[in-house]
Amino acid sequence: MRRLAITLCALLAVLFLASLTLGPARIGPVESLSALFGNDAGPLNLVMREIRFPRALLAVMVGGSLGLAGAAMQGYLRNPLAEPGLIGVSGSAALGAVIAIQTGLAGAFVLALPAFALGGALAGVLLVVALAGPRGSSLTLILAGIAISALAAALTSLVLNLSPNPFAANEIVFWMMGSLADRSMTHVWIALPFMVVGWALLVTLGRGLDALTLGEAAAGALGISLSRLRLTLILGTASVVGAATAVAGAIGFVGLVVPHILRPLVGARPSALLWASALGGAIMLLAADIAVRLILPERDLKLGVVTALVGAPLFLHLIYKTRREMG
Amino acid sequence: MSQALAILRTIAAAACLCAASAWAAADVDAVDVDAAPARVVSMNLCTDQLALMLAAPGQLHSVSYLAVDPRNSALAEEARAHRVNHGRAEEIYLMQPDLVIAGSFTTRATVSMLQRLGVPVEVFEPAYSLEEVRTRILQMGAVLGREAAAQALVEDYDRRLAALRSTVEQRPDAVLYYANGYTSGDKTLAGEILTAAGFDNAAVAAGFSSGGILPLEVLAMLEPDALITSQPYPGASRSEAILDHPVVRKMREGRANGVFTDRDWVCGTPYVLRAIEELGALRHDLQGD
Numbered sequence: 001m002r003r004l005a006i007t008l009c010a011l012l013a014v015l016f017l018a019s020l021t022l023g024p025a026r027i028g029p030v031e032s033l034s035a036l037f038g039n040d041a042g043p044l045n046l047v048m049r050e051i052r053f054p055r056a057l058l059a060v061m062v063g064g065s066l067g068l069a070g071a072a073m074q075g076y077l078r079n080p081l082a083e084p085g086l087i088g089v090s091g092s093a094a095l096g097a098v099i100a101i102q103t104g105l106a107g108a109f110v111l112a113l114p115a116f117a118l119g120g121a122l123a124g125v126l127l128v129v130a131l132a133g134p135r136g137s138s139l140t141l142i143l144a145g146i147a148i149s150a151l152a153a154a155l156t157s158l159v160l161n162l163s164p165n166p167f168a169a170n171e172i173v174f175w176m177m178g179s180l181a182d183r184s185m186t187h188v189w190i191a192l193p194f195m196v197v198g199w200a201l202l203v204t205l206g207r208g209l210d211a212l213t214l215g216e217a218a219a220g221a222l223g224i225s226l227s228r229l230r231l232t233l234i235l236g237t238a239s240v241v242g243a244a245t246a247v248a249g250a251i252g253f254v255g256l257v258v259p260h261i262l263r264p265l266v267g268a269r270p271s272a273l274l275w276a277s278a279l280g281g282a283i284m285l286l287a288a289d290i291a292v293r294l295i296l297p298e299r300d301l302k303l304g305v306v307t308a309l310v311g312a313p314l315f316l317h318l319i320y321k322t323r324r325e326m327g
Numbered sequence: 328m329s330q331a332l333a334i335l336r337t338i339a340a341a342a343c344l345c346a347a348s349a350w351a352a353a354d355v356d357a358v359d360v361d362a363a364p365a366r367v368v369s370m371n372l373c374t375d376q377l378a379l380m381l382a383a384p385g386q387l388h389s390v391s392y393l394a395v396d397p398r399n400s401a402l403a404e405e406a407r408a409h410r411v412n413h414g415r416a417e418e419i420y421l422m423q424p425d426l427v428i429a430g431s432f433t434t435r436a437t438v439s440m441l442q443r444l445g446v447p448v449e450v451f452e453p454a455y456s457l458e459e460v461r462t463r464i465l466q467m468g469a470v471l472g473r474e475a476a477a478q479a480l481v482e483d484y485d486r487r488l489a490a491l492r493s494t495v496e497q498r499p500d501a502v503l504y505y506a507n508g509y510t511s512g513d514k515t516l517a518g519e520i521l522t523a524a525g526f527d528n529a530a531v532a533a534g535f536s537s538g539g540i541l542p543l544e545v546l547a548m549l550e551p552d553a554l555i556t557s558q559p560y561p562g563a564s565r566s567e568a569i570l571d572h573p574v575v576r577k578m579r580e581g582r583a584n585g586v587f588t589d590r591d592w593v594c595g596t597p598y599v600l601r602a603i604e605e606l607g608a609l610r611h612d613l614q615g616d
Contacts, residue, residue, distance in 0.1 A: 025544035043547045050573045165562035
């Protein structure tokens with residue numbers, strides 16, 4: 001377990017440094033890293049502190065949030081298919097964010113953007129949990145997810161198409177696929193408070209989720225309040241997914257792929273899977289963000305494209321496996 | 328049974344074809360009798376403005392909806408006196424025009440539909456340079472049968488452009504920056520406006536001769552003397568949020584910065600001269616002379 005933690009942390013650090021040294025302005029790695037900590041007010045300093053550092057930091061924050069949320073939802077629903085992007089939570093958060101921007105509230109009050117995204121995400125999680133039920137059978141979970149995703153995507157497109165701004169309609173793809181291009185420290189600051197609250201809520205779930213593997217009755221006997229567990233999960237997930245989507249758009253599959261890969265490595269214990277998936281999610285999104293910059297440096301290739309290319313085949317594999325188990 | 332159906336279908340198709348060609352023939356006749364079209368519909372913002380400047384009274388029937396928007400159009404006031412169209416084949420056909428003027432970026436489906444219906448369509452390329460502005464004016468004069476007016480407009484344009492193109496000893500460098508981080512290099516109309524106003528285009532050093540996306544990092548490293556950004560449209564968008572990025576904000580501090588209005592920049596009309604004038608004033612401020 002400790003070896004896994006050290007490996008994940010080392011991988012995260014390496015990718016973080018790689019992300020910082022990668023960009024269209026050709027600057028050497030040593031030069032760029034010293035500019036990050038140096039104190040001259042040159043353009044290099046500006047590039048490092050206002051463009052590359054927030055981008056790498058947001059990849060860690062957003063990826064970690066999505067990995068953590070995926071692991072928590074899968075632990076609670078005891079279903080490996082539960083993932084914020086697939087079940088429509090990210091899509092609902094994007095709808096909330098788009099409404100905040102198009103009504104002008106986000107311009108008037110910066111925290112309106114993550115707050116509205118949180119509201120959207122909350123509506124999404126509540127709907128999914130209500131529709132899928134406490135035991136969350138795969139079929140109802142996926143069907144509920146499809147319905148919520150489709151509705152949220154349609155409403156997001158509608159709001160953007162109704163905008164008087166000629167650029168708004170082209171942004172549908174950003175909200176559906178996500179990107180970290182041209183973000184700034186402002187975005188770090190507006191997402192961070194909501195994410196910190198969400199992380200704090202979700203990491204407390206460990207003991208409850210471990211107990212839940214023994215069944216609901218056994219968990220109750222161990223003194224776990226199921227209704228409190230559910231409430232914490234809903235609020236925590238909405239908080240981290242809302243904040244992540246508000247600044248980076250809806251990025252799918254991170255919360256599916258990461259827990260799936262790490263589950264055998266932590267002995268399938270949900271509590272250990274929580275922190276491992278947070279680290280793993282950060283690693284996956286950093287890697288994806290590096291990939292989009294290496295594949296098409298001049299264009300803003302969306303992050304969701306890369307995560308879906310990795311995640312969708314795995315999703316198909318999981319569905320196949322689930323069907324076999326049920327059959 | 329099926330054979331009978333096929334025959335019926337052929338007859339119906341033939342009838343349609345006949346009707347369509349009769350229409351077309353009637354139109355050709357009309358054009359032949361009277362060389363200048365009497366009922367002209369323009370469906371592109373740039374051709375709208377050229378037609379508004381050159382058409383004889385009553386000759387221009389309709390302009391596109393963009394032409395009445397003062398943010399995009401330098402002649403919004405004048406455009407309001409005309410019917411507005413939204414570039415849809417159906418509405419334009421029902422206006423019974425004897426000439427339709429479209430831009431080369433107008434949907435191909437719409438243009439070919441109108442041509443199939445027998446409506447004569449003239450397609451205009453956008454102007455990619457200050458020289459091509461002259462060409463477009465003369466082209467518009469030719470299709471409207473208003474050659475003399477076009478010639479006069481070109482002469483006036485040439486005279487004013489020559490006066491504006493004063494020789495500059497020290498050319499500050501500038502970058503044009505739009506929504507989504509788009510920039511224009513020197514081989515574009517906007518780039519030529521910048522050059523004519525006495526600036527060097529710093530994006531050229533970064534390898535942009537036509538238009539393209541200039542990464543924020545590269546913009547910061549270029550450190551141009553002036554940053555000229557587009558004016559945001561109403562209703563927020565993520566695309567325009569880049570113009571409010573801390574890096575762009577910091578570059579505006581202590582630098583000359585201009586905001587351009589799309590109406591004088593997007594179309595190859597003599598109004599580009601007004602854009603050159605405004606930029607020239609910005610350069611004078613920057614150099615303190």
